Amino acid sequence: MITTLEVLKEIYEKEKESYLNDYFNFLKFKSIATDPVFKKDVEQCANWLENYLKESGLQVEKWDTGRAPVIFASDLRAGEDKETLLIYCHYDVQPVDPLHEWTTPPFEPQIRDGEVFARGASDNKGQCFYTILALKALLKMHKQLPVNIKFLIEGEEESGSVGLSQILDSKKEALKADYLVIVDSGIGNMQTPAITLGARGIVALQMSLQEAKFDLHSGSLGGIAYNPNRALVKMLSQLHDDEGKVTVPGFYDAVIPLSVEEKEAISFDFDHTNHQHMFGFQPSGMEKGVSPHEAAWTRPTLEINGMWGGYTGAGFKTVIPAKAFAKISCRLVPNQEPETILKQVQDYLKQLTPPGMQLEVHIIAGHGKGFRTTPHSRIVKLMSESYSQVFGKPCKNILIGGSIPISVQLSEAAGAEMVLVGLGLPDDHIHAPNEHFGLERLEKGFLTICRAIELFK
Amino acid sequence: MITTLEVLKEIYEKEKESYLNDYFNFLKFKSIATDPVFKKDVEQCANWLENYLKESGLQVEKWDTGRAPVIFASDLRAGEDKETLLIYCHYDVQPVDPLHEWTTPPFEPQIRDGEVFARGASDNKGQCFYTILALKALLKMHKQLPVNIKFLIEGEEESGSVGLSQILDSKKEALKADYLVIVDSGIGNMQTPAITLGARGIVALQMSLQEAKFDLHSGSLGGIAYNPNRALVKMLSQLHDDEGKVTVPGFYDAVIPLSVEEKEAISFDFDHTNHQHMFGFQPSGMEKGVSPHEAAWTRPTLEINGMWGGYTGAGFKTVIPAKAFAKISCRLVPNQEPETILKQVQDYLKQLTPPGMQLEVHIIAGHGKGFRTTPHSRIVKLMSESYSQVFGKPCKNILIGGSIPISVQLSEAAGAEMVLVGLGLPDDHIHAPNEHFGLERLEKGFLTICRAIELFK
Numbered sequence: 001m002i003t004t005l006e007v008l009k010e011i012y013e014k015e016k017e018s019y020l021n022d023y024f025n026f027l028k029f030k031s032i033a034t035d036p037v038f039k040k041d042v043e044q045c046a047n048w049l050e051n052y053l054k055e056s057g058l059q060v061e062k063w064d065t066g067r068a069p070v071i072f073a074s075d076l077r078a079g080e081d082k083e084t085l086l087i088y089c090h091y092d093v094q095p096v097d098p099l100h101e102w103t104t105p106p107f108e109p110q111i112r113d114g115e116v117f118a119r120g121a122s123d124n125k126g127q128c129f130y131t132i133l134a135l136k137a138l139l140k141m142h143k144q145l146p147v148n149i150k151f152l153i154e155g156e157e158e159s160g161s162v163g164l165s166q167i168l169d170s171k172k173e174a175l176k177a178d179y180l181v182i183v184d185s186g187i188g189n190m191q192t193p194a195i196t197l198g199a200r201g202i203v204a205l206q207m208s209l210q211e212a213k214f215d216l217h218s219g220s221l222g223g224i225a226y227n228p229n230r231a232l233v234k235m236l237s238q239l240h241d242d243e244g245k246v247t248v249p250g251f252y253d254a255v256i257p258l259s260v261e262e263k264e265a266i267s268f269d270f271d272h273t274n275h276q277h278m279f280g281f282q283p284s285g286m287e288k289g290v291s292p293h294e295a296a297w298t299r300p301t302l303e304i305n306g307m308w309g310g311y312t313g314a315g316f317k318t319v320i321p322a323k324a325f326a327k328i329s330c331r332l333v334p335n336q337e338p339e340t341i342l343k344q345v346q347d348y349l350k351q352l353t354p355p356g357m358q359l360e361v362h363i364i365a366g367h368g369k370g371f372r373t374t375p376h377s378r379i380v381k382l383m384s385e386s387y388s389q390v391f392g393k394p395c396k397n398i399l400i401g402g403s404i405p406i407s408v409q410l411s412e413a414a415g416a417e418m419v420l421v422g423l424g425l426p427d428d429h430i431h432a433p434n435e436h437f438g439l440e441r442l443e444k445g446f447l448t449i450c451r452a453i454e455l456f457k
Numbered sequence: 458m459i460t461t462l463e464v465l466k467e468i469y470e471k472e473k474e475s476y477l478n479d480y481f482n483f484l485k486f487k488s489i490a491t492d493p494v495f496k497k498d499v500e501q502c503a504n505w506l507e508n509y510l511k512e513s514g515l516q517v518e519k520w521d522t523g524r525a526p527v528i529f530a531s532d533l534r535a536g537e538d539k540e541t542l543l544i545y546c547h548y549d550v551q552p553v554d555p556l557h558e559w560t561t562p563p564f565e566p567q568i569r570d571g572e573v574f575a576r577g578a579s580d581n582k583g584q585c586f587y588t589i590l591a592l593k594a595l596l597k598m599h600k601q602l603p604v605n606i607k608f609l610i611e612g613e614e615e616s617g618s619v620g621l622s623q624i625l626d627s628k629k630e631a632l633k634a635d636y637l638v639i640v641d642s643g644i645g646n647m648q649t650p651a652i653t654l655g656a657r658g659i660v661a662l663q664m665s666l667q668e669a670k671f672d673l674h675s676g677s678l679g680g681i682a683y684n685p686n687r688a689l690v691k692m693l694s695q696l697h698d699d700e701g702k703v704t705v706p707g708f709y710d711a712v713i714p715l716s717v718e719e720k721e722a723i724s725f726d727f728d729h730t731n732h733q734h735m736f737g738f739q740p741s742g743m744e745k746g747v748s749p750h751e752a753a754w755t756r757p758t759l760e761i762n763g764m765w766g767g768y769t770g771a772g773f774k775t776v777i778p779a780k781a782f783a784k785i786s787c788r789l790v791p792n793q794e795p796e797t798i799l800k801q802v803q804d805y806l807k808q809l810t811p812p813g814m815q816l817e818v819h820i821i822a823g824h825g826k827g828f829r830t831t832p833h834s835r836i837v838k839l840m841s842e843s844y845s846q847v848f849g850k851p852c853k854n855i856l857i858g859g860s861i862p863i864s865v866q867l868s869e870a871a872g873a874e875m876v877l878v879g880l881g882l883p884d885d886h887i888h889a890p891n892e893h894f895g896l897e898r899l900e901k902g903f904l905t906i907c908r909a910i911e912l913f914k
Binding site: 034035036037094095097098101158159160186199200202204206211212213214215216217218219220221222223224225226227229230232233234236237238239240279280281282283284285286287290292293295296299301303304305306307308309310311312313314315316317318319320321324325327329331354355356364400401402403426429430431432433434 | 491492493494551552554555558615616617643656657659661663668669670671672673674675676677678679680681682683684686687689690691693694695696697732736737738739740741742743744747749750752753756758760761762763764765766767768769770771772773774775776777778781782784786788811812813821857858859860883886887888889890891
């Protein structure tokens with residue numbers, strides 16, 4: 001039995017105040033799993049989630065991974081003859097620096113102009129929470145759901161899902177499902193509902209260069225020492241050619257172009273005016289001849305996500321640093337093997353290292369493959385239908401440039417057909433200061449999940 | 458009347474304990490003038506110096522510069538028919554980061570193996586302090602000195618002497634002198650006494666590149682955005698060619714090669730084994746065909762003293778930063794005009810900036826010219842004689858690669874012939890963690906200054 005959207009909206013409206021209050025409590029946890037300083041906060045967030053899901057009527061387990069705990073909630077009362085839907089979200093968030101650029105503190109949520117500002121407001125606590133609310137409301141309304149629900153909320157998505165990845169094999173049975181819906185994606189704008197058919201993979205490493213045993217005086221030794229900053233910029237500058245292509249030998253070897261069917265099914269529209277308005281620049285990072293969305297969705301990249309060397313404080317210090325550092329990540333497209341790419345990048349870095357300079361490379365744990373799914377799968381059609389109904393418009397297909405590192409492994413472990421959905425917007429400032437998520441989207445997200453689950457029958 | 462070295466050594470030995478105690482008190486002040494956080498510490502250090510010099514028997518004035526105060530001490534009782542010697546030192550020190558690399562805290566001096574470890578132990582509090590001790594001892598011993606003494610101790614040498622430079626014009630009369638001895642230099646090793654005939658000048662700037670209005674997600678926008686880190690490394694990598702030459706157009710135009718006389722007078726010996734032992738690397742930063750000491754002493758350089766962009770903390774953050782930064786300085790040789798070089802570097806940076814990227818350049822106040830003096834001047838001969846006697850060996854002539862930004866302006870304002878002296882050693886770790894200065898050198902420095910002053914007659 002399908003509840004009308006009007007009834008669902010009424011339910012949401014009635015509970016809105018307490019929903020928002022709970023959402024804010026969720027946002028207040030400093031669940032930055034990548035930084036050991038926040039270990040306790042991560043655990044407290046997991047405990048809160050565990051209780052909240054229990055109170056919402058789900059069976060809940062907390063899986064120990066030796067790292068951030070994984071929350072696994074389920075309602076299997078639909079029965080063995082019904083299909084099983086596995087939903088994936090995460091409760092960890094990105095670091096908050098540069099902290100001084102936040103208008104209000106990142107873990108003290110605030111509403112301004114209908115948007116909730118907080119770290120994780122969008123990625124992924126906002127999307128996770130409307131999913132929770134949908135399950136909570138449905139379980140309150142119905143004796144039984146038309147589909148078995150398994151809901152996995154992990155705590156290390158932003159740092160490569162290392163813990164979850166290690167226990168996946170032992171949890172195959174628990175995770176077994178027909179479909180995997182990852183609620184960690186977005187749409188281009190509020191006028192264009194869309195389902196995400198693919199994401200990029202990711203690998204990451206940190207490197208350092210060292211010459212002298214300690215920092216040197218740039219007067220006494222300037223001209224004698226080869227400054228590691230100079231060596232680093234020289235090396236890093238050789239990682240792209242003048243046409244924006246990554247120069248790492250073999251980097252593009254495994255890239256498979258989109259099929260005609262994929263090209264037709266996916267909407268590559270790009271609104272330059274809106275982009276300029278949101279981000280303040282015109283796209284200029286693409287390889288020559290590649291359109292913006294093709295670049296971000298179907299081509300691999302290599303980015304310097306961080307670099308530093310020498311004095312970075314106030315004033316000036318005439319130092320030649322002993323060491324210079326960079327954090328580098330690559331986004332991968334389907335068929336590119338993370339291990340292969342990591343080896344290619346490392347080999348090339350070694351090759352580029354000037355004589356006398358010592359290179360150290362540290363691989364960041366938790367890489368993941370890219371994937372693309374077919375527009376014709378049942379779960380894609382079902383989610384599309386839900387989005388179309390909630391938005392009152394036809395639903396498009398898109399890809400994303402981001403990565404859900406665990407996605408391919410997880411869908412394989414669960415034996416499930418995968419799709420990505422979500423209501424993130426390009427200017428949510430995810431991973432950046434002043435991240436935000438709209439109250440309107442919290443409700444629409446709630447409706448899309450309610451409706452999708454009811455469409456199973 | 459000349460006191461024998463034996464008597465001077467006896468005096469030093471007798472007072473050693475109290476001398477060391479006072480030296481440690483001087484080292485405890487966190488006089489990092491470049492960082493506004495330490496404004497109060499800088500002032501307290503100046504006040505301490507003022508009192509200490511008064512108690513040592515000197516007339517003392519504290520000159521307000523609107524920034525770090527300048528201490529001006531004098532003893533003019535030699536009379537108008539005698540020559541006047543202006544001595545220059547500084548009480549400000551370099552920042553201490555990376556703090557975690559210090560074996561003991563930088564402002565809690567400690568003696569290990571005859572070396573005093575503390576920020577400023579060598580540069581310049583150590584050298585400043587043995588100069589103070591020499592004056593203190595001489596004034597206690599003699600009714601009258603053979604030369605009028607003016608002693609200037611400033612508080613912004615490490616950040617370009619901005620305050621002193623602003624008041625120089627108004628202090629010309631007070632500073633008037635025949636000779637200027639800057640006690641902020643060094644020797645190659647303890648077996649080779651040397652006088653420094655020249656130093657390099659310096660200019661410095663900070664630059665930033667920006668594309669987007671805020672930090673971006675390297676998944677969503679990676680491939681669309683031109684990462685400012687990538688733009689920065691590309692720009693910075695173009696500042697040197699493959700032979701190590703600075704590529705800034707016009708950079709070398711004003712460089713005048715050493716004269717035959719200078720080449721003969723200056724010892725360019727370089728001990729590769731000792732260098733490897735001290736610093737852990739073989740010289741590789743020179744322009745092609747230039748020897749290490751020629752490179753550091755007679756050629757201009759461009760160094761990236763600091764750079765940063767994106768995430769630099771623990772773990773990983775998949776960000777494309779809005780901004781990337783670099784701190785750049787150039788060491789200049791005589792005849793290179795700081796203003797000209799700054800303009801050339803800025804023009805070149807503008808030229809290298811990729812379309813769409815916004816370049817901002819901030820010139821660091823307090824640049825200074827390079828200089829070289831003749832080996833035949835009276836003050837050079839007199840200081841050489843003092844060093845020869847104290848070390849019991851012939852004294853050589855060297856240059857330094859470092860800069861005393863105010864030196865040329867100061868010698869012009871005072872109308873004085875200039876020379877640099879000092880007992881810094883190449884592995885004192887100045888400007889770096891674990892800076893140190895030897896107790897033996899504190900005594901030898903004391904002796905050289907005592908002896909030099911007594912040689913005026």
